[in-house]
Amino acid sequence: MQLFFPLPRDSQVRIMENTVANAEKYFGQFCTLMASYARKTAKLRDKSDLLVKQLIDYANTENPELRSTMKNFAEELAKVQDYRQAEVERLETKVVEPLKRYGIQLKQTQAEIKRFNKVRNNEIKQLEKLERLRQKSPSDRHTLAESNVHKASVDASRTTQQLEETIDEFQKQKLKDVQKIFSDFVTIEMVFHAKALEVYSSAFQNLDDYDFERDMEVRGLETHRSIRTLVQSDATSTLPPAPRSPSTAHYSHACFIHKEMRF
Amino acid sequence: MQLFFPLPRDSQVRIMENTVANAEKYFGQFCTLMASYARKTAKLRDKSDLLVKQLIDYANTENPELRSTMKNFAEELAKVQDYRQAEVERLETKVVEPLKRYGIQLKQTQAEIKRFNKVRNNEIKQLEKLERLRQKSPSDRHTLAESNVHKASVDASRTTQQLEETIDEFQKQKLKDVQKIFSDFVTIEMVFHAKALEVYSSAFQNLDDYDFERDMEVRGLETHRSIRTLVQSDATSTLPPAPRSPSTAHYSHACFIHKEMRF
Numbered sequence: 009m010q011l012f013f014p015l016p017r018d019s020q021v022r023i024m025e026n027t028v029a030n031a032e033k034y035f036g037q038f039c040t041l042m043a044s045y046a047r048k049t050a051k052l053r054d055k056s057d058l059l060v061k062q063l064i065d066y067a068n069t070e071n072p073e074l075r076s077t078m079k080n081f082a083e084e085l086a087k088v089q090d091y092r093q094a095e096v097e098r099l100e101t102k103v104v105e106p107l108k109r110y111g112i113q114l115k116q117t118q119a120e121i122k123r124f125n126k127v128r129n130n131e132i133k134q135l136e137k138l139e140r141l142r143q144k145s146p147s148d149r150h151t152l153a154e155s156n157v158h159k160a161s162v163d164a165s166r167t168t169q170q171l172e173e174t175i176d177e178f179q180k181q182k183l184k185d186v187q188k189i190f191s192d193f194v195t196i197e198m199v200f201h202a203k204a205l206e207v208y209s210s211a212f213q214n215l216d217d218y219d220f221e222r223d224m225e226v227r228g229l230e231t232h233r234s235i236r237t238l239v240q241s242d243a244t245s246t247l248p249p250a251p252r253s254p255s256t257a258h259y260s261h262a263c264f265i266h267k268e269m270r271f
Numbered sequence: 272m273q274l275f276f277p278l279p280r281d282s283q284v285r286i287m288e289n290t291v292a293n294a295e296k297y298f299g300q301f302c303t304l305m306a307s308y309a310r311k312t313a314k315l316r317d318k319s320d321l322l323v324k325q326l327i328d329y330a331n332t333e334n335p336e337l338r339s340t341m342k343n344f345a346e347e348l349a350k351v352q353d354y355r356q357a358e359v360e361r362l363e364t365k366v367v368e369p370l371k372r373y374g375i376q377l378k379q380t381q382a383e384i385k386r387f388n389k390v391r392n393n394e395i396k397q398l399e400k401l402e403r404l405r406q407k408s409p410s411d412r413h414t415l416a417e418s419n420v421h422k423a424s425v426d427a428s429r430t431t432q433q434l435e436e437t438i439d440e441f442q443k444q445k446l447k448d449v450q451k452i453f454s455d456f457v458t459i460e461m462v463f464h465a466k467a468l469e470v471y472s473s474a475f476q477n478l479d480d481y482d483f484e485r486d487m488e489v490r491g492l493e494t495h496r497s498i499r500t501l502v503q504s505d506a507t508s509t510l511p512p513a514p515r516s517p518s519t520a521h522y523s524h525a526c527f528i529h530k531e532m533r534f
Contacts, residue, residue, distance in 0.1 A: 034329040041322045048318050052311040059304045066297040074446060081453060088460075183337060183483035190344060191478045197351075198471045205464040212457045220446035 021128075024175055025121055031182055032114045039107035042193070046099040053092040060086045070223075077218040084211035088204050095200040102192040110185050113178075120174045127167040131160040287438055288384055294445055295377045302370035305456070309362040316355040323349045333486075340481040347474035351467050358463040365455040373448050376441075383437045390430040394423040 060082045067078035138153040323345045330341035401416040 030332050034325065034332070037325045038322070038329075041318060041325060045315065045318045045322065048311065048315045052308065052315060055304060055308045055311050059301070059308065062297065062300045062304060066301075069293050069297070074449065078449070081457075180483070180487055183486055186337065186341070187478055187481050187483060191475060194344075194471050194475045194478060198468060198475065201464040201468040201471065205461060205468060208457050208461045208464065212454060212461065215450060215454045215457060218450050220443070220450060223446055224443055 021121070021125065024171075025118075027175075028114055028117050028121065028178065031178075032111065032118075035107055035110055035114070038189075039104060039111065042099065042107060043104045046096050046104060049092060049099070050096045053089050053096065056085060056089045056092070060089065073219060073223045077214065080214045081211055084207050084214065087207045091200055091203040091207070095196055098196045098199075099193070102196060103189055106185065106189050106192075110182075110189075113181065117174060117178045120171060124167045124171040127160075127163050131157075131164040134160040284384070284388065287434075288381075290438075291377055291380050291384065291441065294441075295374065295381075298370055298373055298377070301452075302367060302374065305362065305370060306367045309359050309367060312355060312362070313359045316352050316359065319348060319352045319355070323352065336482060336486045340477060343477045344474055347470050347477065350470045354463055354466040354470070358459055361459045361462075362456070365459060366452055369448065369452050369455075373445075373452075376444065380437060380441045383434060387430045387434040390423075390426050394420075394427040397423040 063078055063082035063085065067075045067082065070078060134153070134157045138150060138157050141148075141150045141153050326341055326345035326348065330338045330345065333341060397416070397420045401413055401420050404411075404413045404416050
């Protein structure tokens with residue numbers, strides 16, 4: 009029987025352990041970063057939602073032309089956020105979750121390597137035992153010890169087979185997962201960008217169509233009237249002011265002097 | 272001479288004051304939100320930059336096929352971040368800055384209204400003075416007081432003219448600014464989404480072309496060899512392991528067992 013030790017354990021099994029540890033390190037970081045990317049995207053969506061809300065509020069204080077333009081714009085911006093929300097959800101289910109699952113698989117592979125090491129250590133132990141017995145009484149037969157070495161060797165052989173399969177499966181799965189997860193990431197981003205581009209094209213057209221001259225005509229007349237009234241007022245000016253057209257009626261109830269300098 | 276008071280001051284000038292205050296309120300909010308939107312976008316860029324860095328680090332620990340695929344992917348992702356950086360810069364210069372400048376203009380318009388109010392108040396004061404004098408001695412002429420009223424009236428008339436122009440200019444500028452700023456926002460977003468879509472399309476192709484079977488052949492051979500060496504080692508196994516092909520050489524120096532569970 010061929011003796012196996014000293015074995016190049018540290019140099020060979022360590023390769024496999026390191027392969028798995030390396031995957032754990034990088035895929036763990038990818039998982040953390042992708043989850044963070046999804047969260048930052050969600051924050052961008054939240055800010056945009058606030059912008060949508062403010063645009064609608066503002067639209068309601070404006071003349072019909074601008075009101076309609078701003079409301080349309082707010083709606084388009086809201087649509088982009090719906091797509092962004094879909095992006096966030098898909099990033100979570102198709103990128104972050106698979107990376108998490110992959111982390112669990114890595115743990116299982118690590119357990120498999122540990123089990124292999126245990127079986128191999130037992131084989132080494134039995135071999136060492138047999139070697140000691142042979143050195144003590146070289147002429148004797150050591151049936152039990154030889155039988156234990158044989159058993160340990162069969163175990164090690166079977167476990168080696170299993171480890172080979174596990175490592176093969178692990179490598180294959182890893183390469184497939186890398187391709188799948190990052191392809192999914194790219195697909196999710198592509199879908200979002202394509203949709204956003206589509207919506208913004210329509211929003212641009214809508215803003216471009218806005219004719220501010222039409223709002224100026226309404227506003228201009230009202231501004232002149234209000235200042236002229238002030239200068240050329242007569243006895244009737246003691247009466248409460250006539251109700252204004254709906255386009256500016258909001259000023260009497262919806263607005264307030266905004267003290268804080270926000271700019 | 273026609274007497275002007277009591278005047279509908281509170282109802283008419285207040286309209287103008289409120290128009291400006293309303294603009295200040297909403298454009299101040301738009302400015303804050305747009306600045307925040309740009310900042311959140313910058314944070315998304317930062318996260319992506321980290322991802323790019325990790326992808327390159329990871330690529331350097333992999334076999335040639337995957338290494339090349341991951342490096343290409345990292346480069347495409349980095350390109351998207353360059354476009355995102357351009358997006359952030361353009362949002363700041365073409366959206367946030369104009370909104371800030373608009374805030375300054377609003378302050379100037381408010382100062383103009385204040386000045387108008389002051390001149391109008393002087394006119395009212397002079398009229399009240401003349402009225403009091405006339406009530407005291409109705410038969411006298413009140414040349415000085417009349418001259419003061421005349422001067423105040425001329426001032427008020429000129430200021431009214433100026434205020435009309437200011438308000439007109441303010442309204443026109445506001446409507447133009449609304450259209451310009453939000454159109455610029457949409458254009459900046461469109462350019463970014465179009466560029467990102469273009470880059471990701473290429474990244475997708477690159478990932479799709481990756482042939483993991485080729486890496487598996489290399490890996491498979493090495494895994495089997497390493498485990499077989501362990502089991503079938505002979506006397507030569509006491510020698511240090513032979514240098515490995517460059518494809519896995521990294522395991523001996525670049526990797527470490529990663530203890531922390533990051534998943």
